[in-house]
Amino acid sequence: MNQFRFDLFFERIGYYQILIVGFAVAGLIGYSILSKEQKKNESVRLSLAIVIVVAFYEILATVYSSQKIVNQWVYNLFNAHIVAILFILLIRSFLKRKRDKKMVSIMIMLFLLISFILHLTGITQLNDEGEYLSFFNSVLILCCCGLYFFELITLDEFLEINPLKEFSFWASTAILFYFSSSFMIYISMKYLYTNHLDIFFMLMSIPIHFTLLCNLLLTFCIFSLVIKNRFRKEFLHV
Numbered sequence: 001m002n003q004f005r006f007d008l009f010f011e012r013i014g015y016y017q018i019l020i021v022g023f024a025v026a027g028l029i030g031y032s033i034l035s036k037e038q039k040k041n042e043s044v045r046l047s048l049a050i051v052i053v054v055a056f057y058e059i060l061a062t063v064y065s066s067q068k069i070v071n072q073w074v075y076n077l078f079n080a081h082i083v084a085i086l087f088i089l090l091i092r093s094f095l096k097r098k099r100d101k102k103m104v105s106i107m108i109m110l111f112l113l114i115s116f117i118l119h120l121t122g123i124t125q126l127n128d129e130g131e132y133l134s135f136f137n138s139v140l141i142l143c144c145c146g147l148y149f150f151e152l153i154t155l156d157e158f159l160e161i162n163p164l165k166e167f168s169f170w171a172s173t174a175i176l177f178y179f180s181s182s183f184m185i186y187i188s189m190k191y192l193y194t195n196h197l198d199i200f201f202m203l204m205s206i207p208i209h210f211t212l213l214c215n216l217l218l219t220f221c222i223f224s225l226v227i228k229n230r231f232r233k234e235f236l237h238v
Contacts, residue, residue: 009066016208017058023215024055030222038225043167043238046090047218053083054215076130081115084137087175091144094168096155100147107140138183145176167221167236174217178210 027048031039038044057078064071085108092104115133118124124132149172152158163169185203192200224236 005067009063012062012066016212017062019212020051020058020215021055023219024051027051027219027222030219030226033229034222034225035229038229041225041238042093043090043171044222044225046086046093047171047221050083050086050090051215051218053078053086054211057083070127072128072130073126076126076128076133080130080133080137084141085111087141087179088144091141091148091172091175094148094172096151096157100151103147104144107144111137111140134182138179141175141179142183145172145179148172149176161237165234165237167224167238170217170236171214171221174210174214178207178214181206181210 031044031048034044057074060078061071061074064074088104088108088111092101095101095104114136115124118132119126124130148168152163152169185207188203192203221236221238224234225238228234
């Protein structure tokens with residue numbers, strides 16, 4: 001077994017990995033000082049889970065790539081499956097109608113079933129680019145965002161509040177932009193990589209910055225409750 005090269009690992013660490021880990025640490029600190037009742041909040045728990053899992057798999061992927069080991073399975077397992085499902089569950093926690101919640105649960109089961117079939121038949125491998133699954137989970141998450149925004153404009157419960165002060169609104173908006181940009185990249189990835197490599201690398205930076213934005217927002221969700229407890233001021237309703 002080759003010796004682990006720490007120098008190569010630290011060479012790969014940039015602002016992205018530092019910020020991602022920083023959000024996870026901040027989220028853990030913020031969550032640890034919440035009240036027992038606030039810790040039971042489903043949106044808070046899912047927000048914390050997302051920032052922790054993202055930090056974990058990004059560092060794991062960096063470890064593998066720095067040692068010249070294939071790391072595509074890390075993204076296919078954690079990003080395309082675990083984090084995608086956590087995002088879907090987060091949007092589900094924002095929904096009010098039981099029918100819509102049930103529809104989202106069906107989407108999750110459908111996604112897992114299709115993933116299982118694709119891997120079982122060999123159409124998708126754990127170490128390939130994973131564009132089919134990434135495309136499919138992007139479509140499902142965009143549909144879930146659509147359900148939330150449909151409720152936002154049709155339910156009386158939502159009409160009586162200011163959406164700009166709702167965490168659910170900002171989280172769903174950030175998720176919508178992140179996965180819609182990812183959706184466009186996935187459907188044009190092979191063409192751009194083959195014909196316009198400069199545009200390909202430029203577009204690949206978009207999901208990175210949206211990941212930072214989403215994780216910042218999810219961390220702020222936790223700290224908005226801390227601020228509410230300490231200073232009796234509510235920036236976002238969670």
